[in-house]
Amino acid sequence: MIRRRLPRAARAFAVTASIVCALTAATGAWAYHTHFVVNNCNTNPPQYTSYFTRDGSSTVALYAQREGYQWAGGCWNDNDVDDSPGDPTSDPGTGGEGPDCSGFTFKVWRESLAESDAGAYQWNKLRNVHGPYTSARFKSGDGAPNVTYGKGGLIRMDALASSSHIGLIYAPNADGTDQIIEAKGEAYGTNIWTRTYRGDSGYGGVRRLGWNA
């Protein structure tokens, strides 16, 4: 045992080192780190709004277009460049630009951190926030603002969610597919693509309640 053989200073170093290693292993932050969030993002409170529309949320969504993807992320600027490209997939500790799929939906739908609050809150694009919902949670319609909804009736800014992904309808296509605006992954970033989620049995419809228009 190290504790019995090493002098006190060496023992302290060994213990400290083991804790640091354990911490970095737990967070995964040892592999890679970008400073986008540290250098650009804030924790300012959101602004409550009594009037919010699908048009407005569409505008919020378009700010994130081409701004990258960050697992567990929720902060981006509006320069149409992923300022932290190539982050390791599914690593929450890299501090990069962009949202993940559920964080994107939360911010575009202007939701509250309190799941019992169905009100609308304007989050600045540089506010680093993900929100309490995973895509599985959205798919189940969890949270006061969210409900499951028949896929046939979904319109612009409604969502299609699976247990591991969620995308927002930017515009339905005539052939039954949809233009989906979504945070797709590190290799893809956040953008608009034509998707067949509506016809996929793994995806369900989700609607944010309370739109004024």
Next chain:
Amino acid sequence: MALVLAGCGGAVERSARLVDGSEAPSLPTDRLESGAVATRARVRRAAKLDTRGRACLDSFRSEFRIPPATVVVERVGVIGASLTFVDAQRRVVLGCDRTARAAASGPWCARSVGRLFSGRLRDPRVDILCRNARGDRVGFAWVEPATRVRWIVVRNGPGAEVEEVVAGLPVRIATTDVDAATSSATFGVRELNGDGQEVRRFRLRAGVAG
């Protein structure tokens, strides 16, 4: 947790109830901190699950293939209970969580999916929206045990839960240390080998993702 006076000698023995009302198993080692309670971990086949267990698996079947022979780890602790299993392709780990408080949506208050990379999770897939009987938030997350780890001790206030590592699957752990403002939960974790010796110790602060 209740303290029970046992026997004529006046020795004090711990007796704790798990969320299903059953008594906690005996602690696996005497090297644990005071207040530690052993949870119950059982390995089942998917085909042998009860109605509640089947409801969990069925909720994933439109997206993932889960054969009847799938190994499912059922955990019952003081804070919550969970199921953990992987899909037939071993691409994802899947699970459901519950507490003593009935969920409006069915027998489980949370469902989680974690993508596997070379068989391991990179993200603990924390969920923070379950509530306990008092209405407090409960966070659930998976941890990937280090090599040789047999027991995982998760500190919770004055108590701790002791989880056995079984079936080579990530271990679903629970905490009431949830921060709604940052959509995150914090878990104080100690990993022990089969002799009860500490392998590593870390504080896992996990944010909601994906």
